Amino acid sequence: MNKNFRYIGKRIERDDSLDKARGKALYLDDIEKNNMLHGKIYMSNKPHAFVSINKESALKVEGVTHVFTYEDVPKNLYCSHQWFPGADVVEDENILQKKARFVGDRIALILGESKEAVNKGIKALEVSYDELEPVIGIDEAKKDRSIINGDTNLAFSKILSCGDADSAFNECDYIIEDEGSTPKVHHSAIENHGCLSEMDEFNNIVVYAPCQVVFQVRHIIAKALDYPYSKIRVKKITIGGSFGGKGMPILETVCAFASLKTGRPVKITMNRSETIMGSRSRNSTRIKIKTGFNKDGKIIARKIDAEVDGGGHFTNAAAVTMAMGKKAFRLYKIKNQVFNGKSYYTNTVPGGACRGYGSPQIHAISEINIDNCAKKINMDPVKFRLINAVDPGDKDPIGAPELGNARIKDCLIQGAEAFNWVERKKHIKRKNTSRYSYGIGVAAGTHGNGYKGAFPDFTNVNISILPNNRIWIKIGIHDLGCGTVLTMQQIAAEVFKISTKNIDVPQGDTFISPYDSAGTQASRVTFVCGGAVKKASEVIVNKMLENYTKLFGCSLEDIIYEDGYIWTKNNDKISYGDLADLVESKLESNLEVSVKYNSPGNPAVYAASFVEVKVDNYSGLVEVEDILAVHDLGQAINKTLVEGQIEGGAQMSIGMALSEEIEYRKDGTVKTDNFSKYHIINSPSMPQVKSLLIEDGEPGGPFGAKSVGEITAVTPGPAVINAINDALSCNICDHPATPERIIKAVLNK
Amino acid sequence: MNKSIFTAPKSLDELKTALSKKTHNTYIVAGGTDLAVGMNKNKIYDFSLIDITKIKELKKIEYKDDLIEIGSCVRMVDLEDNEIINKYVPSLSKAASCIGSTQIRNLATIGGNIANAAQCADTVAVLFAFDAEVEIINSIGEIRKELVYDVIQGIGQTTLKDDEVIIKVIVKGQEANEYSSFSKIGARKTVTISKINACIKLALNDNKITDSRVYIGSIGVKAVRSLLIENALNNKVFNEELKEKILELGSKQVLDSIPKRKSKDYKKIAVKGILDDIFCDIEKRRNLDE
Incomplete structure (x- = not known):
């Protein structure tokens, strides 16, 4: 592959980095509109209850203008997870609920002239609850004593399989079984949830949302309010992080409703506790894995039973279960495998996308189990993984798209070498003291590149070359802080041979962006949207060259174009913008193309993490002393952005492994409703993350690139747990491995 | 309104x-x-x-007649950096340095740490071990003194009346032959609330402990004095062997203090960690003195 790139892979600075660093970037909370009302959601204090509300006392508060409840809103059920009308879901959400299904469910909206008035209105509102028995946790849900929706708490179940696992277990030399759990995780984006909406002069509802999928927000609002799609303008604004948390509309429907109803701009914001309790979370799971293998280390059969806590509304109950299951078939060659996934309604915060979408959960347990298999036959865990890992070009055994240039073996081999794995494994115990135990661990993982094979995965791009030498790319992307805009700029820059500074890529706006089928989710943006930008850039560059030949009477071969200029031996350099001028005045045309791009596939990405931990035998606190994350990402578009993803993903993954959990009390209230109780890994506890990139090129990806942002949150955690188990010679499978769990494991050894 | x-x-x-x-x-x-x-x-x-x-005088730290007077508005960051505190009440510097984040330590005050009377208040275990007193003023300008230990009655409960404010903390600094240290364990290394903390103050004659004060926080409504550990320390030689014995007694103290709390299973082990930290810190300080 040609690697003489001008822009691809380069550490180009983002256009918005200085503004963000200096606090100049405008976020939702910075935007004020004339005559704007402030709004706050009254969230249910009870996990499972019919609600009745007396508005009187709240309306008496000076400055409170409106109180809306279930009685006031349209009764069109929707599913906030549904990103296009064809996605098969259960619609069980209202703009405001009559029956609260979790502590944090939206039951009323209070509007007022100031934040203070609204806060006082919330305090004054009289709410009475007709309580039902709460269902907290999967075990309680399975009893079906108290039903949340329909006639059972089982929201979804699906079996995926290849070969015949049940009979293949009989042929195995060894069988290792493990069972573990993963927690509900809060995304911890620095910006809490918020939304602003207003009516424009044409009676369009304009929604300013820090969101991931403008067309999904439009769809859900259209559905909830029964308002024309073409009269809803959703603009993605600067976002203070999402990590999946802002994927589903939480406030958008109720905010749009309020503007429509009052005719005034309305801004609704949530604080941290409200965002933890009332938005979405990573689904918690309980996973049982049984793996059969031979004495030479070859896996023969595997059975996975996964139970998912879906929370109070259906949302992603099916999607996340399927996502988990599918990943189980794409990392190791396992001829006989069955995945049995079930998800349940519970009276807790609904599940939603969260960086990795099921991959962190399934790998959390499966990678511990793989280590235990290796241990059983005294084999190095890297070697065990290498024996079973997939190869480039392998097919998916359950019929999903092919794995593509799957480089997991390179990740393991090159990673082990860079980490000095073999030597460290030999000597790690020498570091032990009476106080501290040391261990090292490895884990591998896989993730996808979009929806191809499951859902429509296409996008539209419109590119124009404008007179002042600007390239204008319209595509429905959403920069969630990862540098998506710059990624698109670099891809286009490479094709155009022009600086990224000349390229403008406005973000998702349903009145500007051409339709995109699936939004900024599912690890599809670089692979699919980036592919689309590359394709459309090629089309318009060809158009530019053809027009040049018409204008200057030369052949295509004579043309040289570089750094935003185009010329031939016989003609002086003119800028692309000057050419656009000439095309308009001389050829009565303009340099603009619209291209529809269908994803060419859904290859897998791979990663392996290697870590060393130091465990305090007394406090049970774990320090990650060293971490190396190796990523098979095809080709980095911008190495600085990639490293940022790898570091941030490691922080989230280690957090899920060690300390992050939204904990519920038996009465359905949330224990960990702020950052002094919900413990993310903070900077003093964060190791310096080393990264190693395997850049072998993915044929279908733009310049060989595939996804990286989500898979970064998959392997560090299980590697940490494997290292802890190595340090303490125990088998911790429940996440997070809190100090209490670690001490318990040591005592029970 | x-x-x-x-x-x-x-x-x-x-x-x-x-x-x-x-x-x-x-x-x-x-x-x-x-x-x-x-x-x-x-x-x-x-x-x-x-x-x-x-009020300027509430922000001062002064050494007066063998006593250290700390204004109630002295912040954690001041305790951390102050030479008088570092020298005479080093465990208070240590405790202050472990509280919350830098941003919190730039604001939080010693008076507030006492008046808020959290079970896990980090400076409080130290103030108990030093028999510190507070000066309290009321709305008619009367000033009374009370031991910090007595001011704090329970979680969030103090003897402070509605019209009273703590204005000063008075501590007798440690002597040249005295050592003290503090340690805590939370859910993570830094920016964390104590699950358990402790302060030990020792008087040493050569290598022999002549007097000791031991307070363990978060195993009762307020920091608990451990006579069990003090008795085991007094008149013993300060060495590794004694440390191992004290670690075991720490577990026993936790079980004695919170026999029914679920958290005892963890705290009985974690307490060994903080006692180990304290022993090591005192050992380090002794070596520096020699």
Whole structure:
């Protein structure tokens, strides 16, 4: 592959980095509109209850203008997870609920002239609850004593399989079984949830949302309010992080409703506790894995039973279960495998996308189990993984798209070498003291590149070359802080041979962006949207060259174009913008193309993490002393952005492994409703993350690139747990491995 | 609606006047690191405040007649960096340095740490071990003294009356042959609330412990004095063997203090960690002295 790139892979600075660093970037909370009302959601204090509300006392508060409840809103059920009308879901959400299904469910909206008035209105509102028995946790849900929706708490179940696992277990030399759990995780984006909406002069509802999928927000609002799609303008604004948390509309429907109803701009914001309790979370799971293998280390059969806590509304109950299951078939060659996934309604915060979408959960347990298999036959865990890992070009055994240039073996081999794995494994115990135990661990993982094979995965791009030498790319992307805009700029820059500074890529706006089928989710943006930008850039560059030949009477071969200029031996350099001028005045045309791009596939990405931990035998606190994350990402578009993803993903993954959990009390209230109780890994506890990139090129990806942002949150955690188990010679499978769990494991050894 | 009044007295005299006008929804604020969180959580929107941080003498640390006087508005960051505290009450510097984040330590005050009376308050275990006293002023300007140990009655409960404010903490510094240290364990290394903490103060004659004070926090409504450990320390030689014995007694103390709490299973082991830290720290300080 040609690697003489001008822009691809380069550490180009983002256009918005200085503004963000200096606090100049405008976020939702910075935007004020004339005559704007402030709004706050009254969230249910009870996990499972019919609600009745007396508005009187709240309306008496000076400055409170409106109180809306279930009685006031349209009764069109929707599913906030549904990103296009064809996605098969259960619609069980209202703009405001009559029956609260979790502590944090939206039951009323209070509007007022100031934040203070609204806060006082919330305090004054009289709410009475007709309580039902709460269902907290999967075990309680399975009893079906108290039903949340329909006639059972089982929201979804699906079996995926290849070969015949049940009979293949009989042929195995060894069988290792493990069972573990993963927690509900809060995304911890620095910006809490918020939304602003207003009516424009044409009676369009304009929604300013820090969101991931403008067309999904439009769809859900259209559905909830029964308002024309073409009269809803959703603009993605600067976002203070999402990590999946802002994927589903939480406030958008109720905010749009309020503007429509009052005719005034309305801004609704949530604080941290409200965002933890009332938005979405990573689904918690309980996973049982049984793996059969031979004495030479070859896996023969595997059975996975996964139970998912879906929370109070259906949302992603099916999607996340399927996502988990599918990943189980794409990392190791396992001829006989069955995945049995079930998800349940519970009276807790609904599940939603969260960086990795099921991959962190399934790998959390499966990678511990793989280590235990290796241990059983005294084999190095890297070697065990290498024996079973997939190869480039392998097919998916359950019929999903092919794995593509799957480089997991390179990740393991090159990673082990860079980490000095073999030597460290030999000597790690020498570091032990009476106080501290040391261990090292490895884990591998896989993730996808979009929806191809499951859902429509296409996008539209419109590119124009404008007179002042600007390239204008319209595509429905959403920069969630990862540098998506710059990624698109670099891809286009490479094709155009022009600086990224000349390229403008406005973000998702349903009145500007051409339709995109699936939004900024599912690890599809670089692979699919980036592919689309590359394709459309090629089309318009060809158009530019053809027009040049018409204008200057030369052949295509004579043309040289570089750094935003185009010329031939016989003609002086003119800028692309000057050419656009000439095309308009001389050829009565303009340099603009619209291209529809269908994803060419859904290859897998791979990663392996290697870590060393130091465990305090007394406090049970774990320090990650060293971490190396190796990523098979095809080709980095911008190495600085990639490293940022790898570091941030490691922080989230280690957090899920060690300390992050939204904990519920038996009465359905949330224990960990702020950052002094919900413990993310903070900077003093964060190791310096080393990264190693395997850049072998993915044929279908733009310049060989595939996804990286989500898979970064998959392997560090299980590697940490494997290292802890190595340090303490125990088998911790429940996440997070809190100090209490670690001490318990040591005592029970 | 109640009128909100915000006052910032500049002297004790002005404070006295402000206190005399205090109503049921008037709060005393110094750092505000607990108050602001509590007001948000409890949705307190109508309130008055008396900000005591503008009274200069409440921000001083002074060494007077063998006693160290610490103004109640002295912040954690001041305790951390102050030479007098570092020399005479090093465990207080240590405790202050372990509290919350840098941002919190830049605001939180020693008076607030006492008045808030959290079970896990880090400076409190140290103040107990040093038999520290506080000076309290009321709305008619009377000043009374009370042991910190007695001021704190339970979680969030103190002997402070509605019109009283802590103005000073008085500590007798450690002698040349005395050593003290503090350690805590939370859910993570830094920016964390103590699950358990402790302060030990020892008097050593050569290698022999002649006197000791041991307080363990978060195993009772307020830090618990461990006579069990003190008795085992007194008249013993300070060495590794003694440390191992003390670690075991730490577990026993936890089980004695919270026999029924679920957290005992963890704390009985974790306490060994903080006792180990304290022993190592004292050992290090002794080596520096020699």
